[in-house]
Amino acid sequence: MGEIQKSDTVCPAEELLKILSGKWKPQLFRLALDGPLRFNSLLRQVEGSNKQSLAMALKELVEEGYLDKVIIKAKPLHIEYTLSARGRTLIPVFKQLEIL
Amino acid sequence: MGEIQKSDTVCPAEELLKILSGKWKPQLFRLALDGPLRFNSLLRQVEGSNKQSLAMALKELVEEGYLDKVIIKAKPLHIEYTLSARGRTLIPVFKQLEIL
DNA sequence: TCAATTAGTCAGAAAAAGTTGACTATGGGA
DNA sequence: TCCCATAGTCAACTTTTTCTGACTAATTGA
Numbered sequence: 001m002g003e004i005q006k007s008d009t010v011c012p013a014e015e016l017l018k019i020l021s022g023k024w025k026p027q028l029f030r031l032a033l034d035g036p037l038r039f040n041s042l043l044r045q046v047e048g049s050n051k052q053s054l055a056m057a058l059k060e061l062v063e064e065g066y067l068d069k070v071i072i073k074a075k076p077l078h079i080e081y082t083l084s085a086r087g088r089t090l091i092p093v094f095k096q097l098e099i100l
Numbered sequence: 101m102g103e104i105q106k107s108d109t110v111c112p113a114e115e116l117l118k119i120l121s122g123k124w125k126p127q128l129f130r131l132a133l134d135g136p137l138r139f140n141s142l143l144r145q146v147e148g149s150n151k152q153s154l155a156m157a158l159k160e161l162v163e164e165g166y167l168d169k170v171i172i173k174a175k176p177l178h179i180e181y182t183l184s185a186r187g188r189t190l191i192p193v194f195k196q197l198e199i200l
Numbered sequence: 201t202c203a204a205t206t207a208g209t210c211a212g213a214a215a216a217a218g219t220t221g222a223c224t225a226t227g228g229g230a
Numbered sequence: 231t232c233c234c235a236t237a238g239t240c241a242a243c244t245t246t247t248t249c250t251g252a253c254t255a256a257t258t259g260a
Contacts, residue, residue, distance in 0.1 A: 123248065
């Protein structure tokens with residue numbers, strides 16, 4: 001996954017496709033539709049995944065503004081990742097991808 | 101890019117995203133909207149590209165049914181890659197990706 | 201016949217992406 | 231105080247993807 005560099009993108013859809021197609025990302029997006037995501041739950045829930053990759057995927061999705069990272073100051077102080085407004089704009093795109 | 105294997109895909113959009121997001125593929129798709137593609141023209145036209153990668157991308161897009169490979173029996177006998185019916189179903193998806 | 205254009209293939213190298221296991225750091229509960 | 235859960239980071243390694251340069255093979259024009 002590495003660092004994100006805004007390259008000399010010729011095709012407008014290219015950048016977005018790149019961001020959405022990293023390993024685990026489509027799955028994370030899909031799970032985020034059902035409710036907030038938590039790191040350790042994902043690690044158990046998403047078969048075959050690993051800390052590093054999940055952390056990187058979440059970080060990038062947050063950096064690109066598709067997810068919000070929220071610190072929940074409750075009983076067991078923790079972090080939740082929720083779909084942002086920008087993230088919700090992708091819902092119809094995913095819906096369209098699914099019917100093809 | 102390697103071989104395509106239908107993996108245990110959990111998210112329906114995942115496979116499609118993988119196919120569309122290979123390097124050069126979004127650009128090839130976009131160029132195919134304007135008319136038939138020819139190998140050597142692409143090689144000159146698409147900056148930074150190379151034979152191997154273009155050949156692989158075209159082959160996969162044909163295998164997945166997004167492009168048709170047509171042998172043109174004319175003056176300089178050659179090959180054209182054109183958007184297939186299936187390929188055209190992607191047009192609205194790309195349009196939607198572009199406005200985000 | 202020679203040379204150019206067509207459209208590739210192949211093997212190996214390099215670069216990017218993903219995985220592993222060890223480690224860090226904070227907050228509670230017993 | 232010790233231990234567990236939270237949510238990570240880091241360096242090294244493996245795997246996958248992409249690129250390079252050399253080569254093949256058919257067609258065509260001079």
